[in-house]
Amino acid sequence: MKIVEVASELFPYVKTGGLADAVGALSVALADHGHEVSVFLPGYRAAAEHKDALGAERRLRLKIELGDQFFTGDVRVFSPRKNLRIFLICREEFFDRRGLYGNGERDYEDNADRFIFFCKGVVEMLRLGELQADIVHCHDWQAALLPVLLREAERRHGVTLALKTIFTIHNIAYQGVLPRSVFARTNLPDELYHIDGLEYYAQINLMKGGILFADRVTTVSPRYAQEIQTPEFGCGLDGVVQTRAEDIVGLLNGVDNSIWNPAVDALLPARYSAVNLAGKQVCRAELLKRCGFAAESKGPVFGIVARLTEQKGIDFVLANADFFAGNDVRLAVLGSGDKRMENELRQLAEKYPERIFLSAKLDETMSHLIEAGSDFFVMPSVFEPCGLNQMYSQVYGTIPIVSRVGGLFDTVTDADLNPATGTGLMCDPNAASLRDALQRALALYADKPRHAAVQQRGMARDFSWQIAAKAYERMYQEAL
Numbered sequence: 001m002k003i004v005e006v007a008s009e010l011f012p013y014v015k016t017g018g019l020a021d022a023v024g025a026l027s028v029a030l031a032d033h034g035h036e037v038s039v040f041l042p043g044y045r046a047a048a049e050h051k052d053a054l055g056a057e058r059r060l061r062l063k064i065e066l067g068d069q070f071f072t073g074d075v076r077v078f079s080p081r082k083n084l085r086i087f088l089i090c091r092e093e094f095f096d097r098r099g100l101y102g103n104g105e106r107d108y109e110d111n112a113d114r115f116i117f118f119c120k121g122v123v124e125m126l127r128l129g130e131l132q133a134d135i136v137h138c139h140d141w142q143a144a145l146l147p148v149l150l151r152e153a154e155r156r157h158g159v160t161l162a163l164k165t166i167f168t169i170h171n172i173a174y175q176g177v178l179p180r181s182v183f184a185r186t187n188l189p190d191e192l193y194h195i196d197g198l199e200y201y202a203q204i205n206l207m208k209g210g211i212l213f214a215d216r217v218t219t220v221s222p223r224y225a226q227e228i229q230t231p232e233f234g235c236g237l238d239g240v241v242q243t244r245a246e247d248i249v250g251l252l253n254g255v256d257n258s259i260w261n262p263a264v265d266a267l268l269p270a271r272y273s274a275v276n277l278a279g280k281q282v283c284r285a286e287l288l289k290r291c292g293f294a295a296e297s298k299g300p301v302f303g304i305v306a307r308l309t310e311q312k313g314i315d316f317v318l319a320n321a322d323f324f325a326g327n328d329v330r331l332a333v334l335g336s337g338d339k340r341m342e343n344e345l346r347q348l349a350e351k352y353p354e355r356i357f358l359s360a361k362l363d364e365t366m367s368h369l370i371e372a373g374s375d376f377f378v379m380p381s382v383f384e385p386c387g388l389n390q391m392y393s394q395v396y397g398t399i400p401i402v403s404r405v406g407g408l409f410d411t412v413t414d415a416d417l418n419p420a421t422g423t424g425l426m427c428d429p430n431a432a433s434l435r436d437a438l439q440r441a442l443a444l445y446a447d448k449p450r451h452a453a454v455q456q457r458g459m460a461r462d463f464s465w466q467i468a469a470k471a472y473e474r475m476y477q478e479a480l
Contacts, residue, residue, distance in 0.1 A: 001134045006040045008142035013047040025256040029469035031083035043090030052080045067185045089121035112182045119145040126161045136162040141176030144210030164479040167214035176206030217248045220386035221407030225250030253386045254468030267368040274459040287373030291357035299328035300445040303374030308337035313380035319431035336360040371396045380434045394458030400424040415454045423458040
């Protein structure tokens with residue numbers, strides 16, 4: 001198949017979260033399966049300066065209409081491996097910036113123009129570059145206009161640009177809700193601004209457009225596909241999602257085992273496997289050292305790698321500060337985000353430096369070390385479309401403690417409720433239930449044979465993208 005993937009992030013070129021990992025790994029897996037894969041990405045500074053892109057070829061000069069203005073740009077292309085091409089939609093004014101979506105304090109004021117330009121640039125490359133796509137697969141709100149823009153361009157020019165379009169919701173909480181005035185910048189027909197189109201409470205909603213106009217809609221776990229059809233998890237779009245109930249499917253993301261694999265992980269001080277866990281103890285010792293904890297610490301190490309947001313259940317962790325301060329345990333946190341949460345964690349780390357550690361910066365090496373060196377990984381999310389860290393944790397022999405939501409529910413089995421098959425510990429998304437799970441973690445850690453059995457079952461799980469990509473292939477074929 002000729003497959004086009006369109007996203008605002010792509011590992012290893014630009015990343016703020018799991019979207020980049022998912023699209024990067026899916027694209028590579030599809031290419032390795034023999035498909036002709038083209039990935040479109042905004043021409044961010046970081047992407048353009050990546051070593052793979054330094055020799056990128058300029059393929060097309062763009063002239064894009066946004067309302068009554070025209071904006072120019074370039075399409076640049078490079079091929080990092082067989083069957084895979086990366087297309088950068090470039091315009092310095094829009095994308096030559098340090099941040100992807102904002103300056104750290106607030107979103108960029110011109111994000112609407114930036115991502116409408118991006119989507120229109122993709123359509124122009126599909127039209128003038130004659131890619132003849134079988135599938136155009138769009139990810140999250142930044143690419144959500146593409147299905148309707150593509151069909152409108154086909155109607156206007158009398159051509160076929162893609163046989164089918166797919167739209168994937170990675171996180172329905174981020175929808176691209178914009179002022180009504182932005183609709184004019186799309187140059188779409190006025191009849192699309194209504195309740196069955198892009199209109200949303202007298203504004204426009206880009207994600208709503210992706211849901212309504214794509215041929216198929218997917219989410220990143222089966223549980224989340226059901227959850228977003230309810231008011232509790234649908235973030236105001238549950239009714240819209242329900243209209244596509246027959247066309248929506250939940251497909252789990254996978255783990256890129258060329259990167260997240262303790263047997264080959266180059267970022268670790270020692271490698272290890274389920275057969276020989278000696279290297280995990282080396283990683284644990286290095287984590288204790290990096291965090292400033294005593295080398296002779298015997299109690300379990302709990303790890304967190306997350307954006308510090310309400311969604312990730314950080315408030316539940318803060319509500320259990322006395323657990324981490326008052327027991328023979330260690331807590332290593334890597335993350336930034338909400339300033340209140342960050343400050344409260346920093347104050348705890350300063351008050352209990354022998355027990356609690358915070359690193360509030362992007363640090364890929366530290367994220368791998370926490371996964372490898374911890375005994376338990378804490379992920380009590382309020383909602384979690386798929387989640388990756390709970391899968392990484394199992395692969396690395398680190399027992400996850402997770403909420404019963406979304407992809408966490410689909411990928412972790414509670415070891416207390418299912419003694420023969422359990423791979424982690426589960427709780428409800430609240431502070432009291434997390435406290436119970438943390439206490440159960442202490443009991444599990446003290447029972448060495450049982451702890452080892454849960455650990456081994458987790459490491460035996462196959463979360464590879466080779467399996468996940470096959471599910472996407474089947475979905476593409478069914479759509480065609």
